[in-house]
Amino acid sequence: MDIYSKPIAFAVLAVVVILVGTVVTMFIPLFMPATQPPGDFVKPYTAVELEGRDIYIREGCNNCHTQTVRPLRTEVARYGEYSKPQEFAYDRPFLWGSRRTGPDLNRVGGKYPDSWHYQHMDNPQAMFQQSNMPAYRWLAQARLDTSYTAKKVAALGYGYSPQDVQRQLDDFRARVTAVDYPSKEIRNKVTPGALKGDLTELDALVAYLQKLGKDVKTVAAEASAPKAAEAAAALKNPYEGNRESIEEGKKLFAENCSVCHGADAKGKLGPDLTTKKKKFGDTDGDLYASIAKGRPGGMPDWEKTLGSEKIWKVIAYLRGIEGKQ
Amino acid sequence: MKSNGYDDSVVTGFTFSALFWLIIGLLVGLLIAAQMFLPALNLAPWLAFGRLRVIHTNGLGFGFGLAGIFACTYYMLQRLTRTPVAFPRLAKFHLYFFNACIALAALSLFAGMNTSKEYAELEWPLDVLIVVMWVIFAINVFGTLLKKREGQMYISLWYIVAMTVAVAVLYIVNNLEVPVSWFKSYSLYAGANDANVEWWYGHNVVGSVFTFPILAMFYYFLPKSVNIPIYSHRLSIISFWSLVFAYLWTGAHHLMFTPLPEWIQTVAIAFSIFMIAPSWGSVVNGYYTMQGNWDRMRSNYLAKFFIFGITFYGLQTIQGPTQGLRTLTSFFHYTDWVIGHVHMGTMGWVTMIISASFYYMVPKVFATEVYSVKLANLHFWLILVGQLLFTITLWIAGIQQGAMWKATNEDGSLTYSFLEAVAAMYPYWKIRFVGGLIYFAGIAVFTYNLIMTVRKAKVAAPAAVPRPA
Numbered sequence A: 001m002d003i004y005s006k007p008i009a010f011a012v013l014a015v016v017v018i019l020v021g022t023v024v025t026m027f028i029p030l031f032m033p034a035t036q037p038p039g040d041f042v043k044p045y046t047a048v049e050l051e052g053r054d055i056y057i058r059e060g061c062n063n064c065h066t067q068t069v070r071p072l073r074t075e076v077a078r079y080g081e082y083s084k085p086q087e088f089a090y091d092r093p094f095l096w097g098s099r100r101t102g103p104d105l106n107r108v109g110g111k112y113p114d115s116w117h118y119q120h121m122d123n124p125q126a127m128f129q130q131s132n133m134p135a136y137r138w139l140a141q142a143r144l145d146t147s148y149t150a151k152k153v154a155a156l157g158y159g160y161s162p163q164d165v166q167r168q169l170d171d172f173r174a175r176v177t178a179v180d181y182p183s184k185e186i187r188n189k190v191t192p193g194a195l196k197g198d199l200t201e202l203d204a205l206v207a208y209l210q211k212l213g214k215d216v217k218t219v220a221a222e223a224s225a226p227k228a229a230e231a232a233a234a235l236k237n238p239y240e241g242n243r244e245s246i247e248e249g250k251k252l253f254a255e256n257c258s259v260c261h262g263a264d265a266k267g268k269l270g271p272d273l274t275t276k277k278k279k280f281g282d283t284d285g286d287l288y289a290s291i292a293k294g295r296p297g298g299m300p301d302w303e304k305t306l307g308s309e310k311i312w313k314v315i316a317y318l319r320g321i322e323g324k325q
Numbered sequence B: 001m002k003s004n005g006y007d008d009s010v011v012t013g014f015t016f017s018a019l020f021w022l023i024i025g026l027l028v029g030l031l032i033a034a035q036m037f038l039p040a041l042n043l044a045p046w047l048a049f050g051r052l053r054v055i056h057t058n059g060l061g062f063g064f065g066l067a068g069i070f071a072c073t074y075y076m077l078q079r080l081t082r083t084p085v086a087f088p089r090l091a092k093f094h095l096y097f098f099n100a101c102i103a104l105a106a107l108s109l110f111a112g113m114n115t116s117k118e119y120a121e122l123e124w125p126l127d128v129l130i131v132v133m134w135v136i137f138a139i140n141v142f143g144t145l146l147k148k149r150e151g152q153m154y155i156s157l158w159y160i161v162a163m164t165v166a167v168a169v170l171y172i173v174n175n176l177e178v179p180v181s182w183f184k185s186y187s188l189y190a191g192a193n194d195a196n197v198e199w200w201y202g203h204n205v206v207g208s209v210f211t212f213p214i215l216a217m218f219y220y221f222l223p224k225s226v227n228i229p230i231y232s233h234r235l236s237i238i239s240f241w242s243l244v245f246a247y248l249w250t251g252a253h254h255l256m257f258t259p260l261p262e263w264i265q266t267v268a269i270a271f272s273i274f275m276i277a278p279s280w281g282s283v284v285n286g287y288y289t290m291q292g293n294w295d296r297m298r299s300n301y302l303a304k305f306f307i308f309g310i311t312f313y314g315l316q317t318i319q320g321p322t323q324g325l326r327t328l329t330s331f332f333h334y335t336d337w338v339i340g341h342v343h344m345g346t347m348g349w350v351t352m353i354i355s356a357s358f359y360y361m362v363p364k365v366f367a368t369e370v371y372s373v374k375l376a377n378l379h380f381w382l383i384l385v386g387q388l389l390f391t392i393t394l395w396i397a398g399i400q401q402g403a404m405w406k407a408t409n410e411d412g413s414l415t416y417s418f419l420e421a422v423a424a425m426y427p428y429w430k431i432r433f434v435g436g437l438i439y440f441a442g443i444a445v446f447t448y449n450l451i452m453t454v455r456k457a458k459v460a461a462p463a464a465v466p467r468p469a
Ligand code: HEM
Pocket: A063, A098, A099, A101, B026, B029, B030, B032, B033, B036, B053, B056, B057, B060, B061, B064, B065, B336, B338, B339, B342, B343, B346, B347, B350, B351, B432, B433, B435, B436, B437, B439, B440
């Protein structure tokens, strides 16, 4: 039989040839639990986080940001624990991305306080002059449309009732509009008057960003907490009072820390560091632990990005400016 | 209708639709290229990088790419079967319907209706329209093939049939989604499964749109242009079947080091390496066709488009499998290097072949000669220089970017912050923009040349102009 003169037979054969690889590498894995295992430690998105995720998709953030940390040494140092398949059980669609014009975001949840994100989304260049990220001012100026939220969670099978959804939305609104909301000042600055008491698209987006990787971090933090505290108490700064190191520390501070703690270290998004009394303890060991491991509420961990030497130099610099009002 | 009985009105219609979407897509490309070093250009929600990048890729892949493919397919199909298109009215409808789909697609993407899955961003109502559009096309392809007066199907028809069936399977499976409103849906698959389905699609849709039909054009228009038959029929048989077989195994080379099971990644690497063989089968077939007649690179203005085009295809199909290897992907994945890879394929291979095919086809349809060979040569050099400046710059940029991401100090901490690596890219991104401008100038010359060719024909012999069927 001459297949090259029979178009239909030819087409059928072509389909069969195409389907072999398709079945082996795509179709069969769909039914193998190991491809996308469920994760006990991963919680589905709340109604607000889901709306935030949809805004992330609408704006095409995935065109510049990935959400998967590869198991490579430098990548783990830069972003944190590498990504596990379980984490993505609720991701429809997946948002791993294919291009890193901006940094990976799979571990960004809890790394910074909400205020950091409000300010950053409003004007990235005001925080990082060299950044090429667009300013997303319009998000704070748009009321969050929740008319489909209940339908969305139903389609995704999260198991929330419409009442649950309403409660989640109300609770979250109460949280970000409360008088004692820690990021109130900056939220109020970027949100127009009429929307201050309401949920905006930016509120939802920030909620989503704060969820990314949080479940994984919680598990890891619980496992390592006691050991770290013990080790920290015994530490002493090797560069204390060293002039050169203090100069270097000053430069490092300007590059890495001033965004949140202010150019004069008197505090902005993060606390004032010029006082003798520090929020998380005053010894060298406490300071080292704060910087190296991070603190809840938005202090990132710097150990893997800066390394211990540079951290000690920053501490030497801070010791030089503290208490001098 | 002309004496040969072929209906070429849709050929012209699709040719100029392709040029229209090419120019739109390139203007958007230039804007996003500028936004990468001038973020103040993100002027409004619908003009922000995240939305525009998708319009660039869809506009060029599906607007320019598909229109060019349809134009050449309607042309080749009729001649290779020696049969007029089976349903000319349906073909006409296809032309208008296609353009309406692409226009709606662009509008919806501007508005942020977007599923986020690469090259499958359109929301579900548009997916339905695209499937209908594809079925209309397939009816004419198979309708004409079934009526054919030529016994054997030539190589080009194999690739057209493969594209027709592959795109249908890929598009439908990857776009299965659960709608929640007219403008919003969620993928049927979750997490790693969604990623695996997406890149099975993503890799193969690039193959089905930017490889199969472009090879169809190459196998038809190169021999026609230089007047030499293709070197080896047997080699083309082997290349064809091994290419369509191996392509479908390789999607996971886009997902190296992700949480996707490792065996799928390993299989993808192996088949990617194997792909060099069938790809180079076509390259070698092209080179040998020219054997003994290389002087036509000078005397025939179309030969150099085809030979440079297939050469970029050859380079692309070596670079691709290489950058999929574990050590190299860990360095180059996510960097500007990959953007260089993409644009050698699209600005080198795809554009070169479509350009030459149009130059061959349009004068034939209008029974005339091309308006200016000089301008065609200028067009060639502009798109060649523009593309090389663009891609070589980004390969260098990608190496530096990858190195900065990986650099560590003695104590194991990172040498550069992410932002330092961004700042280091600005000079490269500016040069890329210039490369894009040069390439764009070439496309402007191309468009002018084709418009003038049609004008000239209309002035010379109004009767030769194909009337609407
Ligand atoms: C004037 C010429 C062009 C310019 C200035 C341009 C610019 C760009 C830019 C800035 C990006 C985003 C890169 C990034 O995220 O880092 C991009 C991506 C892309 N462009 Fe172009 N482009 C041009 C021509 C083309 C052509 C002719 C095609 C196809 C026919 C094309 C297809 C694509 C594709 C598929 C991507 C996505 C790549 C990926 O996701 O890895 N481009 N282009």
